[in-house]
Amino acid sequence: MLHSIVEYYADNEGYRCGYCKSPNTNFSHGMWAHSMTVADYQDLIDRGWRRSGKYCYKPTMDMTCCPMYTIRCRALEFKASKSQKKVLKRFNKYLAGQSECDKQPRDSSRKMSTCSSETDMLESFGEGAEQFVESTQEPQDININNIVKADDECCSEMQKVPESSQKLEKKQDICQQKEVKKGDGPDPAKAPHKKAKQMRRERTLEKLKEKGIDITTLNNTNKNKEKQVEDFINELPNDVKLKLEVKLVRTAPASPEWQATKKETFEVYFKYQTVIHNDKPEKCTNSKFLDFLVQSPLLEEHSETGPPCGYGSFHQQYWLDGKLIAVGVIDILPKCVSSVYFFYDPKYTNLTLGTYGALREIAFTRHLHSLCPELQYYYMGYYIHSCTKMRYKGNFYPSDLLCPETYKWFPLKDCIPKLEVTPYSRLDPDLDSVDYNYPKEAEKNYIPLLVKGVIISYKTYKRKNNKGIEFEEKMVQYSELVGAKSAKRLILVSS
Template structure:
């Protein structure tokens, strides 16, 4: 089993990529040497995101542009008219081999028809801190932590039964139940659809139930649109899934050239910064260890690239993490010459299709994480246009449907607790009495609990920083992950 190893950097202040304010974007940061996929799923369900090996969690109550984690239930997802229009446009282009007259290749920066056209499906690359992580032998530390974990487990099994019946850890099932308490409360269905069906019933003189059945049978699914390719098509679009760690395929000249072109044209980035090594740090390096288990999807868990090949030309790359409960979008970049195909949105629909495909084998993996929803930045509201979308409450970490009511509240005040149940608390809250069991790495060969660290070193100076970290990652991860405490 993989062991997560992290080094906490504390509070970080930087320039904001959304409002372009100076030193007003506030977050907590840490370097991840290694992350078990289960642990990273826990972390993103507490508002964390990764950029390469750097993990960050916005301080939403004080930062300039609050960032709310957003996800879509892929099994409840419904295509909008705009989604269908984009899918038909792609299918027509593949079939006929040419774009429609009047379709511009100029990238658009609005949030109109295409929710991802000219804007990433994921948030901008965060400014990395000046701090450098300590140099450690990750494999050795992982073995050390695993050995230490076995010792602690053996010691706890020998404890009297009474010592195990306190408040204890919240079980995964109870935690999931609390998290899903508000998740499953879908917004009410619009009445307009019912009225249309009733008008259709009156016009055709058929029972309402029959009209509903007929309407449902005519509704094309996402899979129907994506499987419309024919042998007679002028163009062939092939989606290839590549492990990010396979640098022979994830770091080719074609990938780097596409990344440079996208960043320069779409984000007006400085070409001097767009080196192969910078792309690797941002999009290729990952702390997630590729894991294959019996109940895992065929490709396993970990970090991957979805490469979009139009005939023999690479036109887009989606960087994703496949986790036990979700597919998480890290970044998406494409050839600006093909902006008329709305590749940002098309890529998100392809990733939702991937979730739906995996869910057929792994039912628990049914969510598509889009990164952050930034309501205070109008250009970043496009993520909320996907149906069956939910926002994470930044205080209680439960999911709530993204409704017009929540949008109105965010219009009135950019930071909101979101969860309306005032008595609800974080079920995975870390309390000070949980500190003793936190694992610390002191040097290359010493991995001990905080309790033993205090007895041995008497170093109370680290206490506040360790507690802050533990509260941010939650009790589950605070006890499972190894905290690097090396100077």
């Protein structure tokens, strides 16, 4: 049977904040995990914990300068925004060999921000970006909506009139407006004004009628159907110039695939940290890279109802024509895919790989859900509303935030008004709601302790050892932070 073995650090000292850069204002509790089951880690992140390598930490929300709220995206309900679709389209154009994709994004003011304390900052573009024309269906499947869109392109020239006629029509409109007194509203004698899109649709139908096509048989099933992330990913033409391959390799324990690619992976990481984050080369050593993004306490687990790859820690490698250009560090857990970090070759910054990688990971979460129905969320780490640069995670809609007091999930859109008032907030609107995983006094006695290689209960340990009030307070604090459920299962190392 697999067991989680941890060491808890009760100190709550202040450290320099990685977001607002204030000294001694970042408070958190820490725990070193020698080993951990994926079920135990799932319970911990649902109480606000996260891991960096084998070190797990939980921010002290009501003390830290920039409160960090656990955020998850409801992957099954996710809808890509216009800017996110634009990222997918641009990447596909790049694979197709279109030279315009080699240029930097047009809006140079929207530069990517980075923060060494969190996952790679995902780039995003304004919601005012132009809408993309959907790809047409096969010729035998006539879709009236696609025909209308194609007709839009040629109608603009047909609708042009001489400048003199435009001026005359403008004067006539002004005269008509003067005839209608203020407050009278539109002239009831005239037919309602039709929208340009409706007029183009009617013209298209008339043209089809003239050609003898029965418009009642046209396929309108996709009239209101939005393209999903997977549709954009899979819509590549057959004659692509560049081939993209996304490989999933297990890192803990190290798989042969990881061992064969560790050199290339570290090189991409080194470039990313020194160029994007401006880290000094001496801080980006191979050993620190392994401790940060390769070592993991999560145990490899397989089950009949789990994904074929199993649960645990992985790297998703993005290979472009045989060259590694990006890596997504993820944990596959019973209920979610948890993003740990994302880094890429700075040479490809123009492809907005941070956003592209997140969208691919959402699609991957959906794929795993089709195999494991319980796995349906994409965890993005922490959402820091008080740090403007960290609000980008809210662009992945719909998302939920974890209440730091009751540990229940609430829609991000409902939480933002509260966070606008104060950085730290109880997100649960029900004042009578409580933390149902809060340990009772009797439950704390059954915390398993590892003492000199033997597992005993805390109750038994207290009877044999007098550690004093300080040790008892530490045990109480530990059980409250991890929750009653985890406190009974995690084996706590005691000196």
